[in-house]
Amino acid sequence: MTNERLRLVPDNSESGLRELIAIREIVHAFLTADRPEEVFQFALDRVSPLVGASFACVYLVDGASELMRLAAVHNWPERFAPFLGEMRVRLGFGPSGEAAAERRVIEVPDVMADPSLEDWAEVAHELGFRAIAALPLQTGDGVLGAVAFYFEAAGAITAETRSLLRMVADQMAATAQKARLIEDLRRANAALTESNAELERQFVALLEARRVKDEFLANISHELRTPLTAVMGYLALMDEGLAGPVTAEQRRTLAQVKTSSQHLLDLIGDLLELTTLKRGGLEITAASFDVRDPLHDALATTRGRSDSVALRVREPEQPLFMVSDRRKICKMLVALLSNAYKFTTSGEIRLSVSVIDDHVVYRVEDTGIGIPEEMHQQVFDEFRQVDGSTTRKYGGSGLGLSLARRLARVLGGEIYVDSAPGHGSTFRVELPLVYREPERLSHSPLPFALG
Numbered sequence: 001m002t003n004e005r006l007r008l009v010p011d012n013s014e015s016g017l018r019e020l021i022a023i024r025e026i027v028h029a030f031l032t033a034d035r036p037e038e039v040f041q042f043a044l045d046r047v048s049p050l051v052g053a054s055f056a057c058v059y060l061v062d063g064a065s066e067l068m069r070l071a072a073v074h075n076w077p078e079r080f081a082p083f084l085g086e087m088r089v090r091l092g093f094g095p096s097g098e099a100a101a102e103r104r105v106i107e108v109p110d111v112m113a114d115p116s117l118e119d120w121a122e123v124a125h126e127l128g129f130r131a132i133a134a135l136p137l138q139t140g141d142g143v144l145g146a147v148a149f150y151f152e153a154a155g156a157i158t159a160e161t162r163s164l165l166r167m168v169a170d171q172m173a174a175t176a177q178k179a180r181l182i183e184d185l186r187r188a189n190a191a192l193t194e195s196n197a198e199l200e201r202q203f204v205a206l207l208e209a210r211r212v213k214d215e216f217l218a219n220i221s222h223e224l225r226t227p228l229t230a231v232m233g234y235l236a237l238m239d240e241g242l243a244g245p246v247t248a249e250q251r252r253t254l255a256q257v258k259t260s261s262q263h264l265l266d267l268i269g270d271l272l273e274l275t276t277l278k279r280g281g282l283e284i285t286a287a288s289f290d291v292r293d294p295l296h297d298a299l300a301t302t303r304g305r306s307d308s309v310a311l312r313v314r315e316p317e318q319p320l321f322m323v324s325d326r327r328k329i330c331k332m333l334v335a336l337l338s339n340a341y342k343f344t345t346s347g348e349i350r351l352s353v354s355v356i357d358d359h360v361v362y363r364v365e366d367t368g369i370g371i372p373e374e375m376h377q378q379v380f381d382e383f384r385q386v387d388g389s390t391t392r393k394y395g396g397s398g399l400g401l402s403l404a405r406r407l408a409r410v411l412g413g414e415i416y417v418d419s420a421p422g423h424g425s426t427f428r429v430e431l432p433l434v435y436r437e438p439e440r441l442s443h444s445p446l447p448f449a450l451g
Ligand code: ADP
Pocket: 335, 339, 340, 343, 366, 368, 369, 370, 371, 379, 380, 384, 385, 386, 387, 395, 396, 397, 398, 399, 400, 401, 402, 425
């Protein structure tokens, strides 16, 4: 070992000035680099001449392994460059391995004079270095690896140089960590952008699928309605005896066929209305009428209440007028009332209408089977039923609520549900007292409304 002192920079250099320059170089590296590896490379290239090292390396711990791989080199002798990619340093072994494992500066003033580094003598000779200073690259989270500076001349490191090297290593580690965080953010951002694009693709595909489905439903409904109307016409002719005498038995059968056909026709009508509503093509016929009228219309047309279910109606004693579409409100109430009838086998059904400020509120309450909380919104989706199985107890198409909600919305209102299994359900329809035509958008960004 020799006592010759390492000369890192010219003697007349102020230590504070060197530190400043080193920091500036590292900051510069951070600002210029895109990836952590580039930060190391830039920093090594700038700092090595500053500390007088003939070449330098940065080793990084490889994942959770005990090995470090080379992340950046400065001025490595050209003829050894081909082996660099292969180079691995085991934590705890050699000056760099020890620096990283023990998290302290390891100084070797003269490799040739150190018996523990006997194996290194040949390499040191070949590469042309005598002294090494290896420092851990550590952050608050742990050790990233080590940086090693190799000096041509043997010599111990002065306290001032040591503190400069420490500062350099700490700055490099902190900068690299920040660069890594930025890199992580960038990756997360790229992944987000990608999944956004994917979501957008799926959204467009979904819109297209919906459009095709609605078009199909609209077309098929039209196609079904025409022959069905003809069937019902022939039924009426037979019923009236115009196609020959009809026995009492045949008349009963005809009545059943007529009921089923009417049911089918209603269903097709609902489908057509729903698809027309979704395309925004349904006409609103606004007129002034008593808020009690739609309620009476609905009561008159809805069938199916069980004898063991009481019906209570609460309404204002005096006429109160609203301006809206009476037929559409009646249709909504029929959907709600027939559901109440269908899903209530005992107890009572309360139907009410009231005017609160500038709103008309219709309520249909029942003591039936109720709807679980998680289905409260889904029951408004078309074809959606709480029990969607083929063995379900209650019939129905799953269109009633979907149609009712859309009707409420085109009239400027909304339908709300409050329900719990075993405790019955309350459906509340809120509508403006005076319907106002919505202002038309010049062009809608979507081909039809979502929902
Ligand atoms: P449908 O009654 O033809 O099945 P709807 O769209 O009217 O279709 O209703 C959707 C589903 O919501 C019903 O199948 C039923 O599961 C649930 N539901 C609606 N109203 C009630 C109610 N009053 N009580 C219990 N469940 C109801």
